[in-house]
Amino acid sequence: MDDGQPVPLHGLLQDRRKHPRRCRSKHSRGSAPAGRHPLMRPFQLHQPEGLDEALSLLEQYGTDDAHLIAGGTSLMLLMNLGLIEPSRVISLRRVSALRGVAAKNGGAVLEIGPLTTHRQVELSPAVRAYCGALGETFGHVATVRIRNQGTIGGNLAHADPAQDPPPMLIALGAEVTLTSRKGQRRLPLDQFFVDYLTTVMEPGEILTAIHLPPLPSGTRAAYLKFLPRTHDDYATVSVAATLRVDGDGRCEDARLALAGAAGVPLRARAVEDALRGEALTDQRIADAAALVLDVVDPPDDARGSSAYKRRMARVWTERAVRQLRDQANGARQ
Structure with missing residues (x-):
């Protein structure tokens, strides 16, 4: 399938020069030199009407030869750049x-x-x-x-x-x-x-x-996105959090995840563990947020250096938890 947000091509091409294999998906095929915009390789489009037909096509042609497409907002761009070159594209648009x-x-x-x-x-x-x-x-x-x-x-x-x-x-x-x-x-x-x-x-x-899944009663959620440029851009770092607080102001449960902080969307389990069962004082939240530094590994790119993103990961993790704590405290008053 394809992505639904613009591909950060500067980062993709920079990473590709250093690690040419990393910029392909698990079953992608060859590519043109970094930075070059070749003509798209001709391909055959398949438009199955149902899931069984789509699965049959994928089994018949294999993932090395065929790529799935949904919205196309990233796949077609990657194909235009020669980063992937499938000979067949299987569209899922008709699989209602x-x-x-x-x-x-x-x-x-x-x-x-x-x-x-x-x-x-x-x-x-x-x-x-x-x-x-x-x-x-x-x-x-x-x-x-x-x-x-x-x-x-x-x-x-x-x-x-x-x-x-x-x-x-x-x-x-x-x-x-x-x-x-x-x-x-x-x-x-x-x-x-x-x-x-x-x-x-x-x-x-x-x-x-x-x-x-069902959310336990009292669960609050927030998504904070640190944007150095326009609102529709990729974040330097973003943090999502859910928090549940008991009547005494102690954390019953917490889940946190970050984007832009590693090679994958990253769950911050150490931060979660440091919050559960604790009174959510400013110091406790700050200490827990600092644990995110043990797991983040952001790349250097146009949105900031790795060191800068690490600092922002800690800052925005702390802000997300404090925001949800304050909402919970306000609801109890």
Whole structure:
């Protein structure tokens, strides 16, 4: 599948010069020299009408020869640059079963189809009722034009570590279903990403659903995006957090994830562990946020040096937790 937000090509090409193999997805093919804009290689387009047909095509032609496309906002750009050169492209646009937001158990559980666009998730009443911060996060993705075209499934399968949706979905405990001719498997989203532009998806698999579990009463969520430039740009660092506080102001549970801080969207488990069961004083939050420095490994690029991004990861992690703590305290008063 393709991504749903502009590809940071300066970073992609810079990284490609240093690590030419890292800038291909797990099953991508050859490429043109870095910085060169070759003519797109001719390819055959397949447009299956259903999931079974799509899986059959993928099995028939193999992932080395064929690529899936959903919204196309990144795949076509990568093909134009010669970074991937499939001879066949399998479009999922006609597979209607992979589109839409379904609220279950009275709205406590959500299932989102991978062909659902960012804009549809952003504006979905079911999403807003489940968690307002989730809809707001999708409103941060690029521009409205791209949100109307790019899809949530393509965004996840593209596995760009600077994207907006993955950290919020991870903080909410999302899981994904992967389907192939051999069957299905379901796994937590924080186990889905392997490396830069690489996921655990095996040849022949299609991401067919995103699942969001029930949120315990009192859970609050926030997504903070540090932008040095325009609002539709990639963040230098972004942080998603969920927090639940008891009546005494102690943390019952916390989940945090970051984008732009490593080669994959990163869950900050050490920070979570340092918060649980503790009174959320400013000092406790600051000490817990400092633990993020043990796990982040951001790249140097046009949005900042690695050292600068590390500092911002700590600062924005602290801000996210303090914001949610203050909201919880205000609700109790």
